[in-house]
Amino acid sequence: MENKRGVLFVISGPSGVGKGTLRKELFKRMEGLTYSVSCTTRQPREGERDGVDYRFIDMETFMNYVKENKFLEWAKVHGNYYGTLESDVRKLLDEGHDIVLEIDVQGALQVKNKMPEAVLIFIMPPSEEELIKRLDRRGTENDRELEERIKNAKKEILESKKYDFIVVNDDLKKAVEELEKIFENVKNKMRKN
Ligand code: ADP
Ligand code: 5GP
Numbered sequence: 001m002e003n004k005r006g007v008l009f010v011i012s013g014p015s016g017v018g019k020g021t022l023r024k025e026l027f028k029r030m031e032g033l034t035y036s037v038s039c040t041t042r043q044p045r046e047g048e049r050d051g052v053d054y055r056f057i058d059m060e061t062f063m064n065y066v067k068e069n070k071f072l073e074w075a076k077v078h079g080n081y082y083g084t085l086e087s088d089v090r091k092l093l094d095e096g097h098d099i100v101l102e103i104d105v106q107g108a109l110q111v112k113n114k115m116p117e118a119v120l121i122f123i124m125p126p127s128e129e130e131l132i133k134r135l136d137r138r139g140t141e142n143d144r145e146l147e148e149r150i151k152n153a154k155k156e157i158l159e160s161k162k163y164d165f166i167v168v169n170d171d172l173k174k175a176v177e178e179l180e181k182i183f184e185n186v187k188n189k190m191r192k193n
Pocket of ligand 1: 013014015016017018019020021022134135138169170171172173175
């Protein structure tokens with residue numbers, strides 16, 4: 001039987017909105033999704049594992065990958081560099097895997113440019129106050145970093161109109177269910193084409 005090409009899902013949204021939480025919940029509920037692990041120059045947070053959460057690389061390696069055109073997309077986000085390796089994504093899609101990228105808005109729009117068939121989903125906070133609370137509660141950033149992330153959130157939200165879907169992450173369970181429905185509908189539609 002012919003192996004159908006996989007679907008590329010791209011999830012973005014402000015830092016602290018709950019992208020990672022939602023993605024992990026979604027992966028528990030849905031089978032057959034593959035998460036594409038990004039490269040970053042940021043330092044690992046407590047509990048983060050190299051090759052699982054990110055590939056933690058230094059600036060020199062990152063810039064070599066840029067020069068060698070290895071990234072499908074890359075961007076500077078909140079002062080650190082992040083990128084998705086193109087070879088990984090294309091190989092997995094060709095093998096028929098559905099892939100999830102969790103990347104920022106600049107990266108998502110680069111992906112859409114190169115691969116218009118990618119499905120862009122924006123995770124929206126219920127309010128600015130709630131977003132600040134979540135970032136605060138997570139406690140992984142210092143005050144300066146927190147301020148930078150909140151400032152960026154406003155810019156990112158303005159770009160949400162360029163996305164195919166918007167999911168408000170108010171109640172976690174409802175948001176996961178909505179996300180799952182989007183994934184199912186897109187996959188069914190693509191399978192019929
Ligand atoms: P992101 O990956 O977008 O930066 P996280 O997944 O790390 O965000 O979530 C940030 C914080 O918000 C975490 O402490 C997480 O437990 C919490 N959180 C996520 N979704 C919700 C929700 N729907 N309601 C309340 N808290 C949430
Ligand atoms: P964090 O440092 O909190 O893990 O991530 C910060 C931001 O970088 C988030 O918005 C996250 O989605 C984004 N990000 C993570 N990986 C990539 C990537 O490979 N490319 C781009 N453009 N952004 C990424």
